[in-house]
Amino acid sequence: MAVTTLESALATQPSPWASRLAVAAVHFFVLVLFLESLRDNTWWAILGILLIHVYSVLMLRFWSNLERSTAGDTLIVTLTLEYVLIAVLFWDRFSAWPWSAFFGLFLVQACACLVVRFWRELSKAPPTAWFGLVVILLYVLVAATAPIIAPFTETEIVGAEYELWGGQFLLGTDNLGRDMLTRLVYGARNTIGIAFVATCLAFFIGAFGGFMAAALGGWVDMILGRVVDVLMAIPSLIFALLLLTILGTSIPVLIVIIAVLDSTRVFRLARAVGMNIVVMDFVEVARLRGEGLWWVIRREVLPNAMPPLVAEFGLRFCFVFLFLSALSFLGLGIQPPTADWGSMVRDNATLISFVVDDFQLGIMPLLPAAAIALLTVGVNFVVDWFLHKTSGLRDDH
Amino acid sequence: MITEPGNGAKGEIILEMRGLRIEGQADDQWHEIVHDIDLDLRRGEVLGLIGESGAGKSTIGIAAMGFARPGCRITGGSIVFDGIDLRAASEEEKRKLRGARIAYVAQSAAAAFNPAHKLIDQYCETPVQHGIMPRAEAEAAAKDLYRRLQLPDPDNIGFRYPHQVSGGQLQRAMTAMAMSCRPDLIIFDEPTTALDVTTQIEVLAAIKDIVRQFNTAAIYITHDLAVVAQMADRIMVLRNGYLIEEGGAGDIIAAPKEEYTRQLVAVRSFRKESQVEIDQDRPLLKVENVTASYGGLVMVLKDVSMEIHKARTVAVVGESGSGKSTLARVITGLLPPLEGKIYYGNEEMPAALKHRNPEQLRRMQMIYQMPDTALNPRHRVREIIGRPLEFYLGLRGLDREERIRELMSMIELEADDFIDRFPGELSGGQKQRVCIARALAAEPELIICDEVTSALDQLVAEEILKLLQRLQDELHVSYMFITHDLATVRAISDEIVVMLQGEVVEQGDKETVLTPPHHEYTELLLSSVPEMDPDWLDNLLAKRECGVA
Incomplete structure (x- = not known):
């Protein structure tokens, strides 16, 4: 019934966004109805899944008459429905952590939309870039839905120390008898989340400072440049350890310290890129018009500096991530019992000597290390591709 | 015809292109940018290629060396230089021709010279590399050419770096470099576009003179019909990769056949008509x-x-x-x-x-x-x-x-x-x-x-x-x-x-x-603007020489 009323409503072809919103709203309503009716009964659940499939097929056929990029919408709807299916199958877990569930749904849809939007570029991306993108996507999804995926809670002691793989504990237990898989999953959330926030902050500080130095020049440039020089002159790991010892190791302090230390590199890049842009005639036009500094930076410089900055963001994220893990490994990063890959390596580090006797036990500390390595490699692949694309390099045959 | 060759016979065909087609890449797709161009060039002849940007004139000029810029490819037709099929020739064979028998003068001499080497070192590189003459001989030849191109202090100017000489002098040094192996064909790609009018005259006169002296065939690429009229025996008018019109320089200027050529000839005829009365006391x-x-x-x-x-x-x-x-x-x-x-x-x-x-x-x-x-x-x-x-x-x-x-x-x-x-x-x-x-x-x-x-x-x-x-x-x-x-x-x-x-x-x-009467600098500026008259340059130079004498 909803479909037919919608059909008549859309026959007049209002704006594409209005129609999309309407369709999405109907979707949402129907899905919530289904989910509510399916709560406890397995048979009903299976029937519900079948119904969703029928519904999605109908929806798609109906959409294909209306929308221009049918394939794109098909992908978005299919992925959404797959997610919903999984949600129905594991309803207990999903209903227990509604925020994670919603965030996961949001992520799936956002990714699908991005894939559709940038399909033209993505279809030409090399396999390494695809690999990187898939790795990043998986990590982010795991991080977002950590409580749903993880079999236990983050800090719960569930078994004996150093249990082997298999059975109840898929990847064994750690030095306190906590489930390794659970810790890895939560570690993704903590480590990636903090690294991401710190990188964003570093970029905000560094890019703004760099553009300001480039746009104003003179003594502003001089002072900012010298401050950055001083910060860069001190080895960053030692500096960070020092500051953390003085200020204590809470997560906000950690984020701010990492951000400030890393913003120096961003400052250098932003200033160099900005210098080349502020001498262009269009910036002079803006100045002659009487525009203020903020407008010049935000509207004239920033859009033209985006490609190198985005590429740098990827690289910087890796460095922050490694830096954070290093700090945790040294015991001044994320504090126990919060799960974090760096400290997980340290906690289980002694096991590495057993690798000759018992391979499974021996590589236990390498699991979080591998998690770090895989993400770093993935991000680098994507950055390489992006740089190659924006620099306009062409493979000459 | 504006010139008679100084020596050697005009007539033997040195470069022949038949049905040349070149494609360029844009948005990962290949588009044809030069369509089915035929071109003949005889020894001692100067051919002008004229057209606006995107007409394919530079692309054709470079194709005369059997070369296509990155992002371009030659897809059809033949390019025969003195009996050698450049499309079939190996990279090694073409390399031997380039510099020695076909030379190229780029638009911006400042960008084409290596700023880290002296002019004369860059001059000598080509003949020594190609094994045509030893270094000492090449240096002597360079000084001789600098003198012929009327560069100031020809014996020593070669020992300067590119940034130490002016733009017009640099462009002449570039021409000398192209001449170093006495090539059979020179391609001039907009050699005076980046220069002031007064400097342009010097370079034009130098190029014209040297080409005449050595009886070299040349392709002269420019967007300025008045300039090409001074230099070329024959002119090809190009637009969007198509040949619009071809003919003797005088004929093209005097009696253009196609509408587009007529527009080009008439281009500087626009004049302001209205006049506003001004209030002398209150300037804006x-x-x-x-x-x-x-x-x-x-x-x-x-x-x-x-x-x-x-x-x-x-x-x-x-x-x-x-x-x-x-x-x-x-x-x-x-x-x-x-x-x-x-x-x-x-x-x-x-x-x-x-x-x-x-x-x-x-x-x-x-x-x-x-x-x-x-x-x-x-x-x-x-x-x-x-x-x-x-x-x-x-x-x-x-x-x-x-x-x-x-x-x-x-x-x-x-x-x-x-x-x-x-x-x-x-x-x-x-x-x-x-x-x-x-x-x-x-x-x-x-x-x-x-x-x-x-x-x-x-x-x-x-x-x-x-x-x-x-x-x-x-x-x-x-x-x-x-x-x-x-x-x-x-x-x-x-x-x-x-x-x-x-x-x-x-x-x-x-x-x-x-x-008139002008200030003498105004006079110099005014007289340096090329006119749509094939004899303008010769007349002007003659007049100036008289003035000096």
């Missing part, structure tokens, strides 16, 4: 005894005074380095002068930009030489034109939209088509129109045009000039028109200010300045 802008410099050491402007009246066009003429652009920077406040004052109407303008209020800024707008860099590549046309409306006039929403469309119709761009485009999706002329609209959006009284047409093709430039003139007739804005091109000055100006090395050497009404 008055520059009084301005002296300015960058960094305080060398005075770029010395005691410059000028006036601009309402609805009049003042052309500021001079070669590069004459301080004409600096004058614009002083007037706009980008470079506060050391001495002197600027009056706008009755009030004195604050010297520095940051002390001027938006109202003062609004009344004076500027249009730049390079529309590519003057438009933010990440803004759409709507925002580029809309921002001054919002900033100065406070227009928002529908009012703003309406005014943008009105402005776009004034600059003759279809709003529905263009309003959502980025500058990268516009042609050069369209970009310059958008720049004009942006200046007009502020509803200014004075627009400073800094070489606005010199980066454009001639036909497009003329359209822009006509547009500016029409806008002046409708809106009564004043223009300060900075240019080095006297044809532009003749077309659009009411008054002329001639500048030389930071000083005003002559100023006054157009008629006064352009009719």
